[in-house]
Amino acid sequence: MEGRVALSDLEDAVERSVVADEHDKDIERVLISEREIQDKLKELGEQITRDYAGPPPLLIGVLKGAFVMMADLSRHIRLPLEVDFMAVASYGAATKTSGVVRILKDLDHDLEGRDVLLIEDIVDSGLTLNYLLKNLRGRRPASLEVCALLKKTGIQRVHLDVKYVGFEIPPEFVVGYGLDFSENFRNLPYVGLLRPEAYRDL
Ligand code: IMP
Ligand code: MG
Numbered sequence: 187m188e189g190r191v192a193l194s195d196l197e198d199a200v201e202r203s204v205v206a207d208e209h210d211k212d213i214e215r216v217l218i219s220e221r222e223i224q225d226k227l228k229e230l231g232e233q234i235t236r237d238y239a240g241p242p243p244l245l246i247g248v249l250k251g252a253f254v255m256m257a258d259l260s261r262h263i264r265l266p267l268e269v270d271f272m273a274v275a276s277y278g279a280a281t282k283t284s285g286v287v288r289i290l291k292d293l294d295h296d297l298e299g300r301d302v303l304l305i306e307d308i309v310d311s312g313l314t315l316n317y318l319l320k321n322l323r324g325r326r327p328a329s330l331e332v333c334a335l336l337k338k339t340g341i342q343r344v345h346l347d348v349k350y351v352g353f354e355i356p357p358e359f360v361v362g363y364g365l366d367f368s369e370n371f372r373n374l375p376y377v378g379l380l381r382p383e384a385y386r387d388l
Contacts, residue, residue, distance in 0.1 A: 189277070189310070192369045194221065197221065197361065199282045201234070208314045210371075210382070211283040211377070212371070212375055212380055212381050212383075212384035213361075213362075213374070213376070213379065213380065214372075214379045214380060214381040214382075215378060215379045215382065216269055216356075216376050216377070217228065217355060217360060217377050217379055218353055218363075218376060218377040218378075218379055219376050220375040222353075223258075223335070223352070223363060223375075223377070224251065224258065225367075226335075226352045226353065226374065227255070227258050227262055228262050228337075230259060230262070230333060230341075230350050231259055231261075231263045231264075231333075232262065232349065234259075234262075234263050234303065234333070234350065235240065235262075235263050235264045235265055236377050238263075238265055238267075238301060238303070239265070240301070241300075241301060242265065242266040242267050242268060242301075243265070243268075243300070243301040243302070243303050244268045244269070244270060244295055244300045244301065244302050244303070244327075245263075245267055245268070245269045245270070245303050245305055246269075246270050246271065246272060246293065246302060246303070246304050246305065246322075247259060247269065247270075247271045247272075247305045248271075248272055248273075248274060248304065248305065248306050248307070248314075248318065249271050249273040249290075249291065250273065250364070250366070251306070251307030251308065251364045251365055251366070251372075252271075252305045252306055252307050252331040252364060253266020253271075253364055253372075254363050254364040254372070254373075255305060255307060255335050255363065255364055256269065256271075256305050259305065259333070262323045263322070266275075268293055268295065269286075271292045272289065272291060272292060272294075272318070273289070273290040273291035274287045274288065274289055274290060274314065274318065275287070275288045275290055276288075276313075276314055277280050281303070282352045284309070285313035285314070285316070285317060285343075286317065287314055287317040287318065287321075289321075296325070296328070297322060297325035297326065297327040298325065298326045299326070299327070299328050300327050300328060300329070301327070301328050301329045302322065302327040302328075302329065303331050303333055304318065304319070304322065304330065304331070304332045305333050305334075305336055306332060306333070306335070307334070307336065307341065307363075307364045307365050308334060308335065308336040308337070308338070308355075308360070308365060309334045309336070309338065309342065309346065309348060309351075310338050310341065311341065311342060311343045311344075312342035312343060312344045312346045313343060313344065313347075315332065315334075315346055316344045316346060319332070319346070331349040331350070332346070332347070332348045332349060332350070333348075333349070333350035333351075333352075334348050334350070334351055334364075335352040335353065335361070335364075336351075336352060336353050336354075336355050336364065337351045337354050337355070338355055338356070338357040338358075339354050339355065339356060339357060340357065341357045353372045353377075355377075358379060359379075359380065360377050360378065360379060360380075361374065361377070361378060361379075361380055362375070362376050362377045363375065363376060363377050364373030365377065367380060367384070367385075371385065
């Protein structure tokens with residue numbers, strides 16, 4: 187058992203330090219490895235399975251960032267469920283959230299009376315999520331909770347109850363596992379920090 191733990195720790199260490207092919211040459215450091223993400227999603231999936239044993243929940247993924255997490259997390263939930271997606275864009279400058287969100291693609295489902303679980307990639311200022319929750323609450327779901335893979339520590343500008351959080355991370359810009367910089371890096375299987383040069387080049 188000990189040997190196995192040691193081996194997987196070693197694999198994580200290797201993954202963190204060796205990030206060098208064409209695909210991810212712009213990544214300075216792996217912050218959360220593929221295996222850490224998958225282990226966490228399994229854990230969250232088990233928790234959600236226990237919490238939603240009643241009527242089939244509706245999972246809502248916030249596009250585009252949540253598309254990877256939605257696929258992985260939903261397969262760890264051992265219950266009948268339905269999925270839907272919303273695409274949103276924040277008004278204002280590219281690097282700062284204004285808190286006013288434009289809905290680019292709305293839901294196909296009616297939320298009234300449903301147990302809704304909103305799947306988000308990351309909670310940064312929290313303004314996007316705050317706006318979304320208000321909007322969705324107005325559609326009278328039976329319940330509404332949030333599952334976010336990442337939450338930046340200490341920088342939320344509004345109070346939010348995020349019931350399921352994968353990882354608390356420092357308030358730095360991260361990419362991978364659905365998260366982009368200028369639409370790139372969404373397909374990396376881990377969450378990483380960009381090299382400063384990458385900001386300048388793109
Ligand atoms: P918020 O409204 O400030 O919480 O930002 C929410 C959205 O901004 C997220 O859903 C992401 O699309 C994007 N975002 C925030 N922080 C990051 C980051 O570190 N990397 C990539 N996208 C981010
Ligand atoms: Mg983005």
